[in-house]
Amino acid sequence: MKIKTIDVFQVDLPVKGGVYRLSGGREYTAYDATIVRISTDTGFEGWGESTPFGSTYIAAHAGGTRAGIDLLAPTLIGMDPRQHDRLWDKMCNTLKGHRDARTALDIACWDIAAKAAGQPLCDMLGGRTPGAIPVISSIGGDTPEKMREKVANHRAQGFLGHSIKIGASEAEGGPMLDAERIQACLADRQPGEWFLADANNGLSVEHALRMLSLLPDGLDFVLEAPCASWRETQSLRQRCNVPLLLDELVQSEADLMQAISQDTCDGVGLKVSKQGGITPMIRQRTIAASAGLVMSVQDTVGSEISFATILHIAQSTPRHLLRCALDPRSMVTLSTAEFEAPIVNGGAEAPDALGLGVSPKLETLGEPVATYGV
Ligand SMILES: [Mg+2]
Structure with missing residues (x-):
């Protein structure tokens, strides 16, 4: 089986509720999504999505995602979409970094591989x-x-599970x-609930220590991405005894190995577009x-294709180590595909349908903004 064509689509995903706020005064009103369709010489189609949260989240932005795909996609034409490590090597050898650009291509190949395997x-x-x-x-600040x-x-x-956003500036209340x-x-916390206080890398050590010193003992929460x-x-x-979970700092396997070798954290947030697709996930x-x-x-954010990817990975993760999955559909107002996984x-x-189990809405995606392989 060989990759024959790759189509790239672009859609804007408006933020549910109008605006989403993160530490450091960052605000988002829409997310720029890149969706990829890969077709094979045997008639299979695979879909993938990469939606960076915004240019101020990590070193990724939607224009860069598509510019990266423009370099990567031509090199994948003719390759077997089931050989994930070889595809990953090819992408790494074509473009350093830019994991968000590899993401949608990697996911679409996994979608095809699973469909072909039935x-x-x-x-x-x-x-x-x-x-x-x-x-x-996801509880915005x-x-x-x-x-x-x-x-x-x-x-x-x-x-x-509840992810609560923190990281107020001194002017806002610090x-x-x-x-x-x-x-x-946490005031009404019920048994079995799990709380993350997520600063999205927005705190100084001084801010974090002052904040922790103001909290009473016995609050059961995990501090995510403080600095x-x-x-x-x-x-x-x-200098603190609150469990730490890393997110933005851990993108590559090397980052994760560093966190483990230095005992920097007790958990990690793995995000499909941040890590670079299913293969690195x-x-x-x-x-x-x-x-x-x-x-x-x-995932950093996204629509149905992103959620389907998250859900299949989470569904196959050892349950005693899995704390939660994110449903990015709850953060946006546009639906890009049918996906039967109600909350x-x-x-x-995860549904029993083959592959990701998504049926993209072609009328919503519109015409491809780029096509490779023809
Ligand atoms: Mg986070």
Whole structure:
């Protein structure tokens, strides 16, 4: 089987609720999504998505995603889409870094491989674990009262995991406001709930230590991505006893090995477009599991194709190490594909359909912005 053509589509995904806020005053109103269709000489079609969160999240942006695909896609024409490591090597040897550009191409090849094998993707990735995958809520930075309400709203829908955004500037309220946000979100905590306080690399060590000193003992939460650099994170690690989960700092296998060798964290957030697709996701999942790190399986953001990828990876991840998956559909208002995985009682299960199990809406995607292989 050979890759015959690659089509690239572009859509804007408007943010649900109008605006999404992160630490450092970062705001997003829409996300620029790149969706890829790969067709083979045997008639298979595979789909993949790469949607960077925005140019201020990590070193990735949507224009760069498509510019990278423009370099990568021609080199994959004629290759076997089932030889994931060889495809990954080819992409690494064509373009350094830019994992977001490899992502959609890598996913589409996995979609084809699973369809050709007659399996849902989660079975290709090691086998389905039983039961629904707990989905995590995303509570954007706001007043403590509003964030407490949003947690209550998600709790009422059955969510057990809650990701609460912190990282207020001094002008907004600084460490005091962040401490109040954490306390408000945990105020009604129920048994079995899991809370992440996610700073998206937005805290200085000084901010983090002041915030932690303002919190009462006994609050059960994990601090995610507190600082922007390894040095700051390591410094904080040595001076606090709150469990740490890394996200933005861990993109490559080498990053993960560094975190493990220096004992920088207790868990890691693996995101499909941040790690570079399914091939590096499952490599890093194995490394993290070997070190006993807990994992959240997510994406930077995205639509149905992104969620399908997340869900199949999460569905095949050892359950005792999997904390949650993200449903990026809940963050945007545009639907790009049919995907039968409703959230029921705060969880979702990968469908039995072959491959990813997505049926993209061609009328929504419009005409390709680029085509390779013809
Ligand atoms: Mg995060």
